[in-house]
Amino acid sequence: MIGIGVIGYGYWGPNLVRNFAETPEARMVAVSDLRHERLALVGQRYPGVQTTKDYRELVADPRVDAVAIATPVSTHFEFAMHALRAGKHVLLEKPLAASSEEACRLIEEAERQRVVLMVDHPFVYTTAIRKIQELIASNALGTIYYYDSVRVNLGLFQHDVNVIWDLAVHDLSIIDYVLPWRPRAVSATGMSHVPGKPENIAYLTLFFDSPLMAHIHANWLAPVKVRRTLIGGSRRMIVYDDVEPSEKVKVYDRGLTLNNNAETVYQMLIGYRSGDMWAPHLDMTEALRVLASHFVSAIEDKAPALTDGEAGLRVVRILEAASQSLLERGRPIEIAAANR
Amino acid sequence: MIGIGVIGYGYWGPNLVRNFAETPEARMVAVSDLRHERLALVGQRYPGVQTTKDYRELVADPRVDAVAIATPVSTHFEFAMHALRAGKHVLLEKPLAASSEEACRLIEEAERQRVVLMVDHPFVYTTAIRKIQELIASNALGTIYYYDSVRVNLGLFQHDVNVIWDLAVHDLSIIDYVLPWRPRAVSATGMSHVPGKPENIAYLTLFFDSPLMAHIHANWLAPVKVRRTLIGGSRRMIVYDDVEPSEKVKVYDRGLTLNNNAETVYQMLIGYRSGDMWAPHLDMTEALRVLASHFVSAIEDKAPALTDGEAGLRVVRILEAASQSLLERGRPIEIAAANR
Amino acid sequence: MIGIGVIGYGYWGPNLVRNFAETPEARMVAVSDLRHERLALVGQRYPGVQTTKDYRELVADPRVDAVAIATPVSTHFEFAMHALRAGKHVLLEKPLAASSEEACRLIEEAERQRVVLMVDHPFVYTTAIRKIQELIASNALGTIYYYDSVRVNLGLFQHDVNVIWDLAVHDLSIIDYVLPWRPRAVSATGMSHVPGKPENIAYLTLFFDSPLMAHIHANWLAPVKVRRTLIGGSRRMIVYDDVEPSEKVKVYDRGLTLNNNAETVYQMLIGYRSGDMWAPHLDMTEALRVLASHFVSAIEDKAPALTDGEAGLRVVRILEAASQSLLERGRPIEIAAANR
């Protein structure tokens, strides 16, 4: 039984607490938050869970084996480093840290302490993304041509990070998980519509060594919520719509074969599509339940998590390069190699 | 009664012929095409219309007052210049020409001949885009923050131009019509998935002097047809979905006021939206019918067309800059001022 | 080459003329209509086609081998009988006739004259309904449990017939084609919202000998256009949405087996669905093109049409029973056996 402490009971923390509370191999021990009313809420919902305003007290609690951190990115490093140094396993809300340097130091400390360092890239634990990863890995799509994602809504503005670090990070973690290549460079554009505040709209193009491109549109100021990803391959294509209650993943047979006979394609006119479509059944298990179990298993098995510190670092490196490109209105920026 | 000759009876030409045939002030006189079977089809459908393989014969016909050209972009200049020099009014399928230099020379020749030169930017003549232009002009949206368009399908591959010149050109013409500012620079990325062929997927970001950005996603290799544009403003936002049979334009009240009280926004979390939505009724008149009438009226009134040569030139200049940026993986390229 | 005359150039007639004009084995000879302006329109579009206000003149034309009738139902019998007696093949817009007695007499006259009598049940000639028929015939759905259709819009009100004879007739013709059983009784309810006018909203339940039921909702006064049919079977289920531009037919694996283990089902809770979904590719051929070819082939091959007079009669008999039930607020009415 792994004892869990959660730092931060704002937007995401309650989801972590709820899921660890229902994970059989875990026990919710303590929650810390600076706000009295948030702790009162914990007390009302989970009478047996300890609450404190001081995260150090939570980390010091001997019943706490592992710490989950759901606080603003700027505080990740401090809280996580403190917990790692105390020999606790650490799960961090995405993104792992505010810089690749911070991420590297957390990874090194976790190695030194021989504890698990995991980042909460939640989509990696959804049945939809698992299915997509499986389809790509089994070559069902053929050669991958592009990954294109729109992730927009009228949503929670963040003070300390821009929309790339808040929304696009989800796609970067998905790309890291499902695609067999690593991006080499990024071109990003974006804008803030509130003077002095982080960018609330941004577009990223990722370049790879292969003839593949990825593009992400992230926007906090859209009239509607859209979560739609197109993945194009030489054999099949996917539409992944996360707002759909059912049929989130649709697989389209292509019906045209580009490489074999390029000329045919150039004479083809197709109104909509030319092949069958198939929507695999996906079970409805909540991703955070899977993630919570995975974290506990990694601790018990002393195995690296699927979304370990290295995965978190790779994503942070893209975020850094994208931020630089954004300042230069789309000039392409190379992404540092992920090895430290 | 204006006599019309149409050069090119491939994909778009039949639409032009059909609409001019039903325009009361116009008379369809002749059609030219290099392919016998296309001319045979004209004969079957319009027994009274002259057909010829030689466009010069069509232009020389004294009953032809105006020539509409629906041929590959690379041939626009030759055909249009020939017709202008013969003193004929000219309507060109988008884009106006294959280069800004060609476009300038066509504009000059039209001025010299005192004839109408018009480009077929069809969306400008739709009731949906008319309504959007009206909403923006009347300040119903407030300050415009962004224009974001996705225009993708599994479609007709073009031999001579890439997807920017084929699909993104529609959005550039819409932007030229509905926004009160001109883009100053562009960052474009894209890729070809058929060796030796033009790019089939591309992303454009347009920069303006004001705090406004525009972005276009154009893709010939998508599993589904998407035609969705988001326009964000400080007071209201629009979702324009051209695939919807009804309710193509939806106007969303924002429910948040960024400029007045930036701090509030940063504490706001909204699941979906926070205000009312309104979908204005749009009548169903076919855009090409409106365009055909407009062309005829411009000729009769000796007035410049709404989408005149200058509008065509402005769009071609953006296409040129985008093509350059695309070669440099998104490096921003300034757009030449539209004055010749 | 079969010479075609079309009586009635109102709403549906132009579709018939256009499709016969493009059918290689047919030749459009003449069109009759009582309204001068409609005939003028024919003249403008098809300069070679004869026009007349007198349908008898059209029928008498020796170049006319077959007559297609697209006029109000109340006139079907007169026009069709006249044409049959003149030895002409006849195609009638749905429904075949205003009563089963009229239908029987037309069938008998066609037999006597040894000519083709066909009813235009257009959905039978769509690729979507063909695919559904094929799936049912091959037992892909298992035992059929129900057919449920919603066919509503804000549409063309009819003077001479109610919404059952105008809209529900489509579903009755589909049921006649795709289901292996004939309905035995019908319960219908409905209402008119314009005093003295035919019912503009109606609901039909059809009873069969097997444990199958069919239900149709037809409505001229709905805010949106809906064309959605659910077909439930013991193995798979279909959603057929004719308003969808693509993916009109979706086939759902059931994931529950009622007959084998009824108890399990009663403990099952499923949020959405429990199996895969598959949308077969459907080509986009216009149904009326297929229908026009089929009519011409039936004439040439001296073979009965798929939707022959008997099919038309079966549908009219259900319409009659439904009209009776509607007067009695849903009291079930037996449907007369189709044999004459």
Next chain:
Amino acid sequence: MIGIGVIGYGYWGPNLVRNFAETPEARMVAVSDLRHERLALVGQRYPGVQTTKDYRELVADPRVDAVAIATPVSTHFEFAMHALRAGKHVLLEKPLAASSEEACRLIEEAERQRVVLMVDHPFVYTTAIRKIQELIASNALGTIYYYDSVRVNLGLFQHDVNVIWDLAVHDLSIIDYVLPWRPRAVSATGMSHVPGKPENIAYLTLFFDSPLMAHIHANWLAPVKVRRTLIGGSRRMIVYDDVEPSEKVKVYDRGLTLNNNAETVYQMLIGYRSGDMWAPHLDMTEALRVLASHFVSAIEDKAPALTDGEAGLRVVRILEAASQSLLERGRPIEIAAANR
């Protein structure tokens, strides 16, 4: 502070417990259920709540002021009567009781004891239905022509009641709340596809004294979840789609005026719609939270609940008449007047 006991912790009970637990003026005191594992779950989630297998023990607990019952319909009468006789306020999951006789006896006992008797008609407490009621009451729709609802899914089969008592009951409760007239008769058809089990598919038509009709399609065996209601009026129409995450209620301007000029309508052809559409903002408060507060307020204010015993009885009377009609394949059955 009102002490609450909940009988039944199956499908619906957890929702009641959760919402009473978060209602400030209520205190969750006890839960009873026959199944040990369900009570264990209560203990894990709400350590302070008493659990028992014996509902009589729960009712006898002096801290319990009010009892909420979420058990099969067949048990409603026994549990509710026991609680009422003990002087407890009672909230019953829909429908109120298994027969109108039972419903009447519960109402009489509640009056005798001067306690609140309320039925959980949950849709009455949603923001969507509140908005619809308001629009109808303010005459925004004009004369109401019809209420048409489709409520289908692949769902939880019930042992003790058919799909009318399980799903259609929701629409009957909505109709009771939003329409100013009471239904006078009902025609119902339906079928069971599992031998010996209750009907899993059913259609109801309700007749009123005014020129209004209502129709409900309820189905446990559909491939997709549909929750769509059309409400037609002489001035405006509503589409209420409860599956939509946003824009659940859409209001359509009609654009045609039937009563004033009936002839015009009969010449009108409209593809889709002819007026504007408007989707009012709806806040996202959970209906059960509103219902829980309302129950507590009714107790504190000694006021009848909005969905009191009488409302429950009216709905049960329609259910009884519909069940009778269903046995007679749609023969219309009068609905007993609601006064006892």
